[in-house]
């Protein structure tokens with residue numbers, strides 16, 4: 001089946017099998033390997049991207065379901081050499097160790113801040129409920145998201 | 157893992173979708189948000205040869221105010237239910253339960269209709285729909301019919317839907333001004349209910365005029381706690397009255413023993429969570 005998907009601002013038109021998961025289309029066909037796969041059960045959130053502006057787990061969407069729609073991955077965030085404020089906050093707050101969960105964490109953090117520009121600690125933890133990290137203990141991830149909120153103009 | 161190969165169609169009307177499902181027979185499967193179906197396909201616990209995507213059926217999206225009730229399209233996402241002002245005002249119990257479902261990403265895709273059709277006994281939206289006396293509108297090859305929630309859930313992962321039949325709308329009678337609470341017990345974040353209790357009460361001058369209580373995961377289907385409702389109705393909304401009523405929460409239930417909890421512990425949870433849910437619902441009223 002032929003689908004056209006806009007990924008990080010670029011239009012791609014491809015022939016795909018209906019069973020192809022969006023994450024595999026992004027990685028294997030389009031070379032967008034910034035988005036990773038961490039589980040088989042839709043639990044870990046490592047594969048989180050934005051589909052028409054809302055966070056989704058790209059392992060739990062068929063590529064054909066993204067036909068005619070816009071996908072943003074972690075690769076589409078930086079503006080030239082300049083990191084997105086959430087990326088910069090993760091970097092400066094040491095919010096990663098192995099980094100495997102990071103693409104998904106960042107994409108979900110951006111969705112969370114779009115909905116709630118000034119989340120308290122509890123709101124950050126709930127907002128990242130669908131993203132698992134096996135390294136950091138989450139503490140610095142929470143700090144990074146609240147720091148990012150300040151950078152983006154929140155006040156708390 | 158990657159699902160087994162299947163054919164795919166994305167019809168744009170309910171009639172076309174029903175025809176596609178009928179033509180595909182036993183090997184056809186509808187997909188709405190895909191948040192229950194895709195994990196199953198990835199693990200190859202199922203391998204349909206035809207997947208019928210409902211997401212273009214725009215006639216089934218959104219919440220409509222329909223006089224005494226809300227008419228909620230089956231394709232309305234959990235995220236839309238959480239934010240809908242009509243739901244907030246007239247069906248608070250449904251919103252509170254939806255808040256506890258999975259995580260934000262899954263709530264952006266998963267649908268009310270998909271959750272009800274999937275009929276997982278631990279699913280959080282079944283008990284609220286039962287407590288609210290919702291009516292489920294279904295369309296299939298034989299036409300359209302309305303099934304009360306009490307008759308819709310028939311067994312583990314099994315509903316009254318006939319082959320080729322779609323759930324199209326959920327009609328929820330308005331309970332405006334009632335207090336509500338969905339009390340969910342699970343061990344970790346992003347987890348299914350071990351047991352949960354859906355409660356809605358109408359309190360007038362400190363007296364419980366009407367009460368609705370239903371239980372999640374206390375049997376193969378959601379269960380209405382009629383004993384609790386009876387005990388509360390007409391009583392003053394006091395801590396003692398609520399505790400006495402909650403003691404009847406496990407009547408008529410058939411909880412399983414599994415890796416999360418044994419049946420006896422679930423019975424205990426049903427009573428404790430009922431007391432908490434009704435207490436919170438009363439103070440919300």
Ligand SMILES: Cc1cc2nc3c(=O)[nH]c(=O)nc-3n(C[C@H](O)[C@H](O)[C@H](O)COP(=O)(O)OP(=O)(O)OC[C@H]3O[C@@H](n4cnc5c(N)ncnc54)[C@H](O)[C@@H]3O)c2cc1C
Pocket residue numbers: 041042043185186187188189190191192193194195210230231256257258259262265266267268269270271272273274278279280281317321322323324346347348349
């Ligand atoms: C990690 C994870 C955690 C979760 N945690 C929870 C939780 O805590 N509580 C909870 O309640 N749920 C939870 N869920 C499930 C979630 O609520 C799903 O969104 C929901 O169960 C299915 O909705 P869907 O639209 O994605 O359905 P789909 O996956 O598309 O479909 C599910 C089933 O219903 C059928 N179907 C779908 N729509 C219709 C229709 N309109 N008519 C007839 N048949 C239809 C499909 O054929 C399929 O068999 C979780 C899921 C995941 C992956």
Ligand code: FES
Pocket residue numbers: 036037038039040041042043044045046047048057058059060
């Ligand atoms: S890969 Fe784990 S949720 Fe998608």
Ligand code: FES
Pocket residue numbers: 095096097098099100101102132133134135136
């Ligand atoms: S940094 Fe290793 S999983 Fe999060």
